[in-house]
Amino acid sequence: MISSADIRKLLNFKGDGYKVCSFYLNVDGSKYTPRDYETLAKDLIKERRLQLQGEDLPPPVRQSLEEDFEKIERFVRQGFQRNNSRGLAIFSCAGKDFWQVYPLPRPVKNAFILGSDPYIRPLTVLLDEYHRYCLTLVSRNKARIFEVYLGEILEHSEIFDEEVPGKVRVAGWYGLEEKRIERHIEYHVYQHLKRVADQVFDFFKNRRFDYLVIGGRSDILPEFERCLHSSLKERLVAKVDLDVEAPLHEIKAQVLQIEREVEQRQEVNLITRLVEEVSTEGFGVSGLHDTLRALHVGNIHTLLVEEGFSTPGMECQKCGFLTPVEEKFCPICQGPLQEVPDVVDEAIEEVYRQRGEVEHIPDNPVLRQLGRIGALLRFKMPTTLQTLPPSSEGSREIQGR
Numbered sequence: 100m101i102s103s104a105d106i107r108k109l110l111n112f113k114g115d116g117y118k119v120c121s122f123y124l125n126v127d128g129s130k131y132t133p134r135d136y137e138t139l140a141k142d143l144i145k146e147r148r149l150q151l152q153g154e155d156l157p158p159p160v161r162q163s164l165e166e167d168f169e170k171i172e173r174f175v176r177q178g179f180q181r182n183n184s185r186g187l188a189i190f191s192c193a194g195k196d197f198w199q200v201y202p203l204p205r206p207v208k209n210a211f212i213l214g215s216d217p218y219i220r221p222l223t224v225l226l227d228e229y230h231r232y233c234l235t236l237v238s239r240n241k242a243r244i245f246e247v248y249l250g251e252i253l254e255h256s257e258i259f260d261e262e263v264p265g266k267v268r269v270a271g272w273y274g275l276e277e278k279r280i281e282r283h284i285e286y287h288v289y290q291h292l293k294r295v296a297d298q299v300f301d302f303f304k305n306r307r308f309d310y311l312v313i314g315g316r317s318d319i320l321p322e323f324e325r326c327l328h329s330s331l332k333e334r335l336v337a338k339v340d341l342d343v344e345a346p347l348h349e350i351k352a353q354v355l356q357i358e359r360e361v362e363q364r365q366e367v368n369l370i371t372r373l374v375e376e377v378s379t380e381g382f383g384v385s386g387l388h389d390t391l392r393a394l395h396v397g398n399i400h401t402l403l404v405e406e407g408f409s410t411p412g413m414e415c416q417k418c419g420f421l422t423p424v425e426e427k428f429c430p431i432c433q434g435p436l437q438e439v440p441d442v443v444d445e446a447i448e449e450v451y452r453q454r455g456e457v458e459h460i461p462d463n464p465v466l467r468q469l470g471r472i473g474a475l476l477r478f479k480m481p482t483t484l485q486t487l488p489p490s491s492e493g494s495r496e497i498q499g500r
């Protein structure tokens with residue numbers, strides 16, 4: 100399964116003169132048979148081959164590409180096991196012995212892109228959509244810990260505390276005996292819940308999940324919540340009435356529903372925060388111009404970008420500054436600018452490099468009004484950068500691709 104670390108690995112790879120192939124294939128089982136997507140892959144490759152025929156490429160570059168084409172086609176036909184995956188991403192650069200395959204839980208748009216480095220935007224959309232969840236179900240003497248990621252659920256461990264005696268039903272002298280034993284049981288239940296909470300915390304230290312969901316009967320759930328470590332309480336997003344013995348398919352359906360709700364809620368919160376920060380000139384910027392400037396000084400904590408928003412522009416060859424405005428020289432360092440097909444893509448990649456977060460927001464009227472892109476910042480933007488002249492005279496926005 101793909102992680103932010105995988106993305107950074109891809110980001111750090113450069114073709115060094117060789118072309119890097121980024122190959123995305125929709126292998127959705129509800130729409131395509133293996134024969135369908137094999138044909139599709141073949142056509143995509145054929146198309147690229149034809150395009151390259153007329154190009155003047157150094158022989159080693161051409162040979163590397165030929166190897167890539169052959170390898171990708173062969174992998175799709177023979178090596179790939181679809182199983183539950185609905186998308187496939189392959190990155191290849193034979194000349195540098197680079198080969199990475201990622202089966203994906205969601206369909207992707209078919210694309211075959213050649214460039215100087217891997218094209219990763221479709222992967223970042225997926226990553227953003229799926230956070231890592233931990234679901235912990237507890238009862239008086241049992242617990243189950245699950246990890247939910249990329250639409251899949253994995254049972255991590257089952258805890259059964261034998262030291263917890265069963266519920267006592269006999270009443271003693273005036274019920275005193277029962278009360279005494281009840282207290283004793285409650286103490287044991289408490290010890291059990293503490294142990295479970297410790298295990299969840301260990302699991303968190305290992306797996307770094309983003310959100311926690313807890314489930315169980317309402318009589319012990321509040322007690323369990325009190326036992327949780329503070330950094331887990333911060334991640335607690337939902338409490339569900341779910342039996343510890345519930346079948347896996349039921350657990351999965353519930354947790355995926357929660358996941359959808361949490362993600363939607365989070366998007367709304369982020370946009371609300373962005374509007375607040377922008378209107379108070381606090382920790383937020385909006386619009387492509389200001390967002391790219393914040394990016395340039397390493398100031399983006401969370402990038403909010405409309406899904407599919409793209410615009411061509413320029414990149415400084417010296418300092419990396421990105422701008423949608425066509426100019427000859429960088430307004431920051433006067434270095435030479437070179438055209439890039441999509442500055443938004445470049446910006447997303449740079450945010451990942453800077454270890455910021457990226458939220459791809461489906462069409463949203465508020466974000467659209469803010470210029471389809473914006474960012475929550477690590478620090479307030481220095482005014483000197485914000486008030487730089489937008490561009491030299493005679494420059495123009497680049498239209499279309």
Ligand SMILES: [Zn+2]
Pocket residue numbers: 415416417418419420429430431432433434
């Ligand atoms: Zn520059």
